[in-house]
Amino acid sequence: GAGVSQSPSNKVTEKGKDVELRCDPISGHTALYWYRQRLGQGLEFLIYFQGNSAPDKSGLPSDRFSAERTGESVSTLTIQRTQQEDSAVYLCASSLRGSGTREQYFGPGTRLTVT
Amino acid sequence: GQQVMQIPQYQHVQEGEDFTTYCNSSTTLSNIQWYKQRPGGHPVFLIQLVKSGEVKKQKRLTFQFGEAKKNSSLHITATQTTDVGTYFCAQTDSWGKFQFGAGTQVVVTP
Numbered sequence: 001g002a003g004v005s006q007s008p009s010n011k012v013t014e015k016g017k018d019v020e021l022r023c024d025p026i027s028g029h030t031a032l033y034w035y036r037q038r039l040g041q042g043l044e045f046l047i048y049f050q051g052n053s054a055p056d057k058s059g060l061p062s063d064r065f066s067a068e069r070t071g072e073s074v075s076t077l078t079i080q081r082t083q084q085e086d087s088a089v090y091l092c093a094s095s096l097r098g099s100g101t102r103e104q105y106f107g108p109g110t111r112l113t114v115t
Numbered sequence: 116g117q118q119v120m121q122i123p124q125y126q127h128v129q130e131g132e133d134f135t136t137y138c139n140s141s142t143t144l145s146n147i148q149w150y151k152q153r154p155g156g157h158p159v160f161l162i163q164l165v166k167s168g169e170v171k172k173q174k175r176l177t178f179q180f181g182e183a184k185k186n187s188s189l190h191i192t193a194t195q196t197t198d199v200g201t202y203f204c205a206q207t208d209s210w211g212k213f214q215f216g217a218g219t220q221v222v223v224t225p
Contacts, residue, residue, distance in 0.1 A: 031211055033213065035215075040220075042201075042203070042215060042216070042217040042218045043158070043203065043215045043218075045212075045213075045214070045215070048211075048212050048213075050210070050211055056210070056212060091157055091158075093158075093213075095211075095213075097211050103148060103160035103163060104148075104150075104158075104160065104205075104213060105160070106157040106158050106159070107157065108156075108157055109157055
């Protein structure tokens with residue numbers, strides 16, 4: 001079946017502009033995660049959505065970052081007034097949530113370059 | 116919250132050799148998962164361990180969960196160039212939130 005999809009795959013923007021990244025999780029997955037991965041670095045947690053619960057925003061690095069999720073489907077990550085340090089790959093992942101632990105399925109990521 | 120520490124950060128391996136990477140926690144883990152990220156790719160789930168002392172094998176990869184459920188290891192035998200990538204361990208807390216280790220980047224020299 002279809003996996004996690006993200007768009008755009010690449011985004012080049014000028015410093016100070018706003019960008020919106022999209023994630024379509026696997027159908028039926030109630031949990032959705034956003035991560036940031038800088039070149040050669042690990043996964044930096046940004047935000048976690050679980051069903052209708054309030055999202056865990058503890059990883060958002062500043063108030064320029066925000067994310068929304070429509071029900072248990074698509075999510076958008078918005079970065080306002082982009083800075084050069086925002087350049088990274090933004091990964092989205094989804095998983096089932098229920099009894100036991102379910103593995104995460106990652107999308108291909110959006111490579112953001114801020115010039 | 117709980118954190119998982121991975122060592123080593125980098126692993127240079129000669130093709131054909133064995134190596135082990137470790138994932139450690141100061142607190143008891145309910146579970147541990149391992150992911151592999153190939154260069155330029157995204158992380159892909161490999162395995163999940165839940166039981167104390169659990170050992171699982173996938174061809175040349177052996178995964179182990181410690182008896183105290185505070186550490187885990189990934190052992191690769193007869194390393195091949197296809198093993199190149201970064202290996203992450205991850206655990207979930209009671210809210211279902213995943214916490215990833217920093218990863219072990221593996222480089223294989225022919």
